[in-house]
Amino acid sequence: MKRIVLVTTLILTLILSGCSAPQETSNWTDSSWSDLVENSKGTTVNIHMWGGSDLVNNYMDQFLAPRLLEEYEITLNRVPITDARDMLNKLVTEKEVDKKDGSIDIMWINGENFSISKENELLLGSYASKLPNYNELVDTTALDVIYDFGLATDDMEVPWGKSQFVFVYDSEYIDTPPTSMNELLEFTKNNPGKFTYPAPPDFTGSAFVRHAFIESQPNSDQFLESLENAELTELAAPGIEFLSQIEPYLWRKGTTYPENSGKLDQLYSAGEVWMTMSYNPVHAQSMIDSGQFPETSKTFVLDAGTLSNTHYLAVPFNASNAPGALVTINEMISFEAQVEKFKPTVWGDGLAISVAKLSDAQKEVLNTVDRGTSTLSPEVLDSHKRPEMSASYVEVLEDLWYESIAK
Amino acid sequence: MKASQNNLRRSKLSKPYRLLLPSLITLYTLIGIGVVSAILETLKHLNTSMQLFSSSDFYLSLGLSLRLAFTATLMAVGLAIGLLYLLFLLTLTQQQKGRTPTKNTSTIDPSRIFSRLFQTPMLIPYIVSGYLVFLTFGQSGLLSRLSFALGFTDSITAFPILVNDPSGIGIILAFVWKTTPFMILMLYPVMTSLDSKFLDMSRVFGMKPTRYYWSVLLPHMASTIAFSGFIVFAYTLTSFEVPYMLGATYPKTLSVSAYQLYTGGSIDERHMALTMSMVLFFISLGLGYLAFKHAQSYQKHLQGGRNS
Numbered sequence: 001m002k003r004i005v006l007v008t009t010l011i012l013t014l015i016l017s018g019c020s021a022p023q024e025t026s027n028w029t030d031s032s033w034s035d036l037v038e039n040s041k042g043t044t045v046n047i048h049m050w051g052g053s054d055l056v057n058n059y060m061d062q063f064l065a066p067r068l069l070e071e072y073e074i075t076l077n078r079v080p081i082t083d084a085r086d087m088l089n090k091l092v093t094e095k096e097v098d099k100k101d102g103s104i105d106i107m108w109i110n111g112e113n114f115s116i117s118k119e120n121e122l123l124l125g126s127y128a129s130k131l132p133n134y135n136e137l138v139d140t141t142a143l144d145v146i147y148d149f150g151l152a153t154d155d156m157e158v159p160w161g162k163s164q165f166v167f168v169y170d171s172e173y174i175d176t177p178p179t180s181m182n183e184l185l186e187f188t189k190n191n192p193g194k195f196t197y198p199a200p201p202d203f204t205g206s207a208f209v210r211h212a213f214i215e216s217q218p219n220s221d222q223f224l225e226s227l228e229n230a231e232l233t234e235l236a237a238p239g240i241e242f243l244s245q246i247e248p249y250l251w252r253k254g255t256t257y258p259e260n261s262g263k264l265d266q267l268y269s270a271g272e273v274w275m276t277m278s279y280n281p282v283h284a285q286s287m288i289d290s291g292q293f294p295e296t297s298k299t300f301v302l303d304a305g306t307l308s309n310t311h312y313l314a315v316p317f318n319a320s321n322a323p324g325a326l327v328t329i330n331e332m333i334s335f336e337a338q339v340e341k342f343k344p345t346v347w348g349d350g351l352a353i354s355v356a357k358l359s360d361a362q363k364e365v366l367n368t369v370d371r372g373t374s375t376l377s378p379e380v381l382d383s384h385k386r387p388e389m390s391a392s393y394v395e396v397l398e399d400l401w402y403e404s405i406a407k
Numbered sequence: 408m409k410a411s412q413n414n415l416r417r418s419k420l421s422k423p424y425r426l427l428l429p430s431l432i433t434l435y436t437l438i439g440i441g442v443v444s445a446i447l448e449t450l451k452h453l454n455t456s457m458q459l460f461s462s463s464d465f466y467l468s469l470g471l472s473l474r475l476a477f478t479a480t481l482m483a484v485g486l487a488i489g490l491l492y493l494l495f496l497l498t499l500t501q502q503q504k505g506r507t508p509t510k511n512t513s514t515i516d517p518s519r520i521f522s523r524l525f526q527t528p529m530l531i532p533y534i535v536s537g538y539l540v541f542l543t544f545g546q547s548g549l550l551s552r553l554s555f556a557l558g559f560t561d562s563i564t565a566f567p568i569l570v571n572d573p574s575g576i577g578i579i580l581a582f583v584w585k586t587t588p589f590m591i592l593m594l595y596p597v598m599t600s601l602d603s604k605f606l607d608m609s610r611v612f613g614m615k616p617t618r619y620y621w622s623v624l625l626p627h628m629a630s631t632i633a634f635s636g637f638i639v640f641a642y643t644l645t646s647f648e649v650p651y652m653l654g655a656t657y658p659k660t661l662s663v664s665a666y667q668l669y670t671g672g673s674i675d676e677r678h679m680a681l682t683m684s685m686v687l688f689f690i691s692l693g694l695g696y697l698a699f700k701h702a703q704s705y706q707k708h709l710q711g712g713r714n715s
Contacts, residue, residue: 201671256655270547406657
């Protein structure tokens, strides 16, 4: 009898211990930086981030985690997630029940997820200016740092990297890639079935659709202004027209679309389509290096430019280890961590820190990084950047796509 | 003295219940809390939740989910009954070869080995089986490349579209491939549990083995068929990963739209996704009840037949 009670208690304890004891949280706002560093010694920082890329995961586990442990005695616990929205759903629920000791210390977000977090007050506060590296290395006036998909970041998140949308093509089949959406339409007419894009709400597919909306609309700057839904739908009309024009020439005649960019990449590797796309300029190179894309793969941008955005690190309102989170984020935007991340063999992510703020020695280090033959030069990429539109429009446009194109 | 004996007996009686308690608590708190909070959420936002029932997309998705689940279940049940018939014939040949002397020695029964072979796909996760179907039946897949290499098709795109098709052929393939082995796992022991005297008796009355299978063994398995068929149906109706990988962009199954609404939509739309899941839950519950009732009345019917 006693044993059974013991076993039952044990099982119940195991179930309930999901809610672990909180770590000691000191007030991060009043502490000096050196106090924060001191307080975070020996703690664990839980970073929740999309875990779908081996490159990113390896960078975190093999470069960043050992570095943090050595320099700050912080143990970094990377929690892979598939969709940032799950994390926000969890935080909304935790806010409802007033849970103080959250399991997330840092989350990797941007755009729509940032706007949801800010709107629902899921964030710790304006912490960015606390970080020495943010003040020293980041261009704190740049529009693509202080506006995340049209929404002011208000120091609630710190840029971790930047990316830009590029198209990938196989130069074995295509001599000169299209330079505009209209040329892309011509290309699909001449090569029916050899092009498609992932179905929104896939991140990459959604970005492709936004290109169509922006390029088909002569007054595309209006997308950056604040719009009512009706105005947005009207602005998007030429884009819908374009997408339905191109549809019959797509893979499977547009009766179905790949459900995510991984599937499109797979169709491209198998030669079923001749183009793919990515929101990471070195994605193609890393796929070539791992033998998944043909050696003849190259990337291109449109003459009118492609969308670029910044991705950020934020701290939830109920982080159990706020000091540790701040110290970790500061390390993530250090020169060494950023350059390592910039290397295409590591990850190839764009720099969040400003080149202009670097020393000559640091610039020299940066110039030695080889980003591969399929990757466009930073100059070409920089001169073909377009800002992202407000995150709240993304969902409206996705719904519009679903109603008018997918059905 | 007597009292303590009574106590002892009582504690012995209740022992199995007490041992079951921890797992029951775990099962029902984890699932029960989820279901109850989903129902509460739906009721809290009743107005917007009800909007769901006026959208034509919802009925299209529900229809697709039901059609896929029904087709896959019927095919899995049919296939399992057919395969069990072959296994039964295999047992017969073995028995005839062995006849009486070796009957009780431990000779290897080929029908047992085959039934194990048929069960191996159960070891493979659904998501992997979905991927296998994609790699095998896709237009750039194994079969398409093979038929192109052999000259049956002019190009890989001339191969018929079997995955990501609007009618859900790929989804059904993956479901049937995964659930038929489960049916066999459930039914094979039931089939072999029937006393072999029945077979001998049927021979006495001049019954052919085929007739014996259909009119004696099959009714013997009927309630298990109904139950395991229901499990297959409930699973395929709510399954997410296979329709997500192998389905078309439009229409989507209800589980895929619920998932996309929950993860992709605004926070306010979350309860719509929960309502969708509740619809699936209650359909499963209703069918489970029907399957149970049916099995019960069938059992009564069988017993009644025996008594008269």
